[in-house]
Amino acid sequence: MTTVYDVARAAGVSTATVSRVVRGSDLVRPATRERVLAVIEDVGFVPDASAQGLSRRRKDIIGLVAVERGHGPTDIERTSLLFVDQLVHAVEAVLRGSDCSLLLSFGRPGEAFQRRIRALSGKVDGLLVVEEALPAGQVEVLARRLPVVTIAGGAGEPGADAVRVDNARGMRALAAHLMDGHGCRRLAFAAGPADAPDAAERLAAFCAAVRDRAGVEAGSDVGAGPGAAGAGAGAAVDVVPGGDFSEASGRAAATVLLDRAARPDAVACANDQMAIGVMREFLRAGVRVPGDVAVTGFDDIFPGRIVEPPLTTVGQPSRDLGALAATRLLERIDGRAGPPRAELLPTELVVRRSCGCTDRGRP
Amino acid sequence: MTTVYDVARAAGVSTATVSRVVRGSDLVRPATRERVLAVIEDVGFVPDASAQGLSRRRKDIIGLVAVERGHGPTDIERTSLLFVDQLVHAVEAVLRGSDCSLLLSFGRPGEAFQRRIRALSGKVDGLLVVEEALPAGQVEVLARRLPVVTIAGGAGEPGADAVRVDNARGMRALAAHLMDGHGCRRLAFAAGPADAPDAAERLAAFCAAVRDRAGVEAGSDVGAGPGAAGAGAGAAVDVVPGGDFSEASGRAAATVLLDRAARPDAVACANDQMAIGVMREFLRAGVRVPGDVAVTGFDDIFPGRIVEPPLTTVGQPSRDLGALAATRLLERIDGRAGPPRAELLPTELVVRRSCGCTDRGRP
DNA sequence: TTGTATGCGTTATCAC
DNA sequence: GTGATAACGCATACAA
Numbered sequence: 001m002t003t004v005y006d007v008a009r010a011a012g013v014s015t016a017t018v019s020r021v022v023r024g025s026d027l028v029r030p031a032t033r034e035r036v037l038a039v040i041e042d043v044g045f046v047p048d049a050s051a052q053g054l055s056r057r058r059k060d061i062i063g064l065v066a067v068e069r070g071h072g073p074t075d076i077e078r079t080s081l082l083f084v085d086q087l088v089h090a091v092e093a094v095l096r097g098s099d100c101s102l103l104l105s106f107g108r109p110g111e112a113f114q115r116r117i118r119a120l121s122g123k124v125d126g127l128l129v130v131e132e133a134l135p136a137g138q139v140e141v142l143a144r145r146l147p148v149v150t151i152a153g154g155a156g157e158p159g160a161d162a163v164r165v166d167n168a169r170g171m172r173a174l175a176a177h178l179m180d181g182h183g184c185r186r187l188a189f190a191a192g193p194a195d196a197p198d199a200a201e202r203l204a205a206f207c208a209a210v211r212d213r214a215g216v217e218a219g220s221d222v223g224a225g226p227g228a229a230g231a232g233a234g235a236a237v238d239v240v241p242g243g244d245f246s247e248a249s250g251r252a253a254a255t256v257l258l259d260r261a262a263r264p265d266a267v268a269c270a271n272d273q274m275a276i277g278v279m280r281e282f283l284r285a286g287v288r289v290p291g292d293v294a295v296t297g298f299d300d301i302f303p304g305r306i307v308e309p310p311l312t313t314v315g316q317p318s319r320d321l322g323a324l325a326a327t328r329l330l331e332r333i334d335g336r337a338g339p340p341r342a343e344l345l346p347t348e349l350v351v352r353r354s355c356g357c358t359d360r361g362r363p
Numbered sequence: 364m365t366t367v368y369d370v371a372r373a374a375g376v377s378t379a380t381v382s383r384v385v386r387g388s389d390l391v392r393p394a395t396r397e398r399v400l401a402v403i404e405d406v407g408f409v410p411d412a413s414a415q416g417l418s419r420r421r422k423d424i425i426g427l428v429a430v431e432r433g434h435g436p437t438d439i440e441r442t443s444l445l446f447v448d449q450l451v452h453a454v455e456a457v458l459r460g461s462d463c464s465l466l467l468s469f470g471r472p473g474e475a476f477q478r479r480i481r482a483l484s485g486k487v488d489g490l491l492v493v494e495e496a497l498p499a500g501q502v503e504v505l506a507r508r509l510p511v512v513t514i515a516g517g518a519g520e521p522g523a524d525a526v527r528v529d530n531a532r533g534m535r536a537l538a539a540h541l542m543d544g545h546g547c548r549r550l551a552f553a554a555g556p557a558d559a560p561d562a563a564e565r566l567a568a569f570c571a572a573v574r575d576r577a578g579v580e581a582g583s584d585v586g587a588g589p590g591a592a593g594a595g596a597g598a599a600v601d602v603v604p605g606g607d608f609s610e611a612s613g614r615a616a617a618t619v620l621l622d623r624a625a626r627p628d629a630v631a632c633a634n635d636q637m638a639i640g641v642m643r644e645f646l647r648a649g650v651r652v653p654g655d656v657a658v659t660g661f662d663d664i665f666p667g668r669i670v671e672p673p674l675t676t677v678g679q680p681s682r683d684l685g686a687l688a689a690t691r692l693l694e695r696i697d698g699r700a701g702p703p704r705a706e707l708l709p710t711e712l713v714v715r716r717s718c719g720c721t722d723r724g725r726p
Numbered sequence: 727t728t729g730t731a732t733g734c735g736t737t738a739t740c741a742c
Numbered sequence: 743g744t745g746a747t748a749a750c751g752c753a754t755a756c757a758a
Contacts, residue, residue: 001508003735014745019737029743044508049486050422051735053413054750061466061486068452085448089431092469101483103424103466106455120464123412123424145364145407247665276669302610306639308671366751377729382753392727414751417734 090322170314170347192270250277453685533677533710555633613640
């Protein structure tokens with residue numbers, strides 16, 4: 001391994017000068033710089049980041065930790081990667097404008113993953129925590145030692161910045177479209193993982209929106225399906241729990257729904273992959289989408305555009321989410337920052353055909 | 364920032380003992396260990412990775428550098444992420460069994476990216492180079508300082524291990540299926556980026572396979588299309604260049620093909636995303652797939668299973684590719700290794716409906 | 727089993 | 743402009 005000493009000797013200067021040249025300081029005579037640069041090129045010197053980090057108290061690395069979903073190798077292999085991958089690319093794109101690199105780690109929530117994250121925190125200047133990769137309390141602990149920004153996590157851990165999307169707003173728009181636009185009355189919801197804040201918010205917002213809307217109509221029979229949870233008020237949603245954001249779990253939810261005495265006329269899903277699974281299973285069973293039942297997703301991922309029928313969904317700005325989080329983190333690392341902020345990005349209804357609309361509007 | 368010194372003082376031991384406890388050495392009396400552990404927990408000590416790296420001459424970080432494709436934000440946003448993302452997840456999964464973390468960097472081939480990679484190489488113990496993120500010569504230079512494994516790159520840079528998939532074999536199987544199984548004679552190929560070794564191999568292998576097959580038939584008119592390059596021998600493929608692995612570039616290729624006097628009866632594509640783009644554009648123009656023309660891809664990504672018609676393609680074991688590369692790199696870093704190896708993973712024909720087959724076989 | 731002392735490669739604070 | 747030199751936080755050879 002060649003070091004600054006080797007370069008200094010070969011160039012006939014001190015290590016201090018080499019360091020200056022490497023770091024682009026302008027307190028060095030051009031002639032000297034050229035000479036040093038030539039040697040560096042010649043011997044192929046690359047500064048050791050560990051030594052730099054130790055000396056400068058700055059590693060120029062940020063970490064991103066996220067939940068890995070899906071069960072088997074097959075499932076992980078082909079699905080469920082999209083949201084977090086978009087984040088990764090967005091974050092990396094921001095980092096390209098700095099000297100920072102992105103270190104990442106995926107895992108299932110639990111002791112082991114927490115230990116891993118803890119060790120990882122020693123390698124970075126700041127951390128991006130996606131969803132519930134870390135329980136809320138742990139985030140706070142971490143944030144005491146390190147700048148932390150949560151993405152799609154809880155509403156705001158003390159001490160950490162948070163960037164999220166407005167799940168509720170998107171779901172309200174969706175519920176309105178389904179009920180007012182298409183006259184759907186027997187609503188079902190294929191829920192996502194209980195430990196994903198986004199999933200919980202989407203479910204709650206959808207149910208609330210349906211309830212509110214149903215309340216307006218006198219004697220409504222909305223949600224009177226057999227599996228309806230808390231159907232007492234006459235306005236409820238047939239919630240199918242147990243999903244995990246994967247296409248397979250969407251298919252499973254559809255199977256459950258297929259067995260209901262009263263089939264729903266609309267199924268909203270926690271994300272697009274589950275919606276695709278639901279649609280495919282319905283289609284396979286001979287149930288027409290959207291003819292017999294409307295199906296909708298959340299995220300607006302690429303596959304949703306190319307399935308048949310194209311998926312009506314709620315679009316969330318995944319890339320903006322990642323970019324914003326990365327920018328915030330960089331700010332904090334650089335010291336410029338105020339008190340922790342929680343930011344909410346907008347979502348928008350993306351109407352395609354799986355809800356019953358045609359390419360140019362309502363049916 | 365709390366250090367080993369703080370912990371040592373609080374626990375009434377030396378820094379050496381703290382270090383031993385942290386690193387799990389068994390030359391420490393249980394009682395002492397407990398005491399130290401308690402203090403560590405109490406003050407929330409996490410060893411500084413820079414200092415560890417400097418002292419141990421090992422950073423426990425490996426890097427992955429890959430080409431970022433697609434043009435605009437829109438395109439990058441929704442497509443083209445799949446292959447490299449699968450690699451990332453596969454690599455990360457392997458690393459979970461070690462103390463290593465994954466550092467990654469994407470970019471477009473060029474000076475700037477090369478500088479970035481060079482700086483990055485100071486932060487890691489080894490490097491995974493995907494496709495042509497780095498020109499061949501640079502890989503060799505890098506490999507002199509650092510263990511390097513190339514993924515889907517050239518056949519084998521000197522000094523670096525290489526893992527690739529057998530593009531030729533898959534393409535031969537595909538050509539045979541199209542020509543023998545479906546009787547296709549006017550073959551076209553939507554080519555991928557010129558700087559992607561995989562893309563070049565797939566194109567060359569397809570053309571060669573078609574030529575070989577056509578040679579067998581006397582007086583064959585295969586590939587007599589107007590755009591046929593080198594149609595002299597009577598066996599050629601109508602190659603549409605300029606693709607970049609994105610769906611958009613697939614649509615562009617389809618537009619070109621739509622203008623041909625003699626339309627192809629089969630279009631093979633450099634990857635699945637391009638194939639999806641080709642299909643969608645054909646369908647939009649009223650050309651039936653597979654009725655009027657067969658379309659095939661390469662990769663076997665998730666969206667290919669859910670488009671209509673489902674995509675016939677050549678499956679490549681992306682995850683195995685990543686896992687194998689990571690394992691090799693770890694081996695080299697640990698010193699156990701032989702001379703650089705080049706490994707070729709198998710591909711397999713995945714027949715679905717876009718080639719004209721039905722769900723249970725040939726039409 | 728535990729402590730002492732040195733080195734790891736770079737940066738930065740001083741002098742010059 | 744440039745050169746000594748002292749940190750930076752940890753691991754380890756060697757002593758005890």
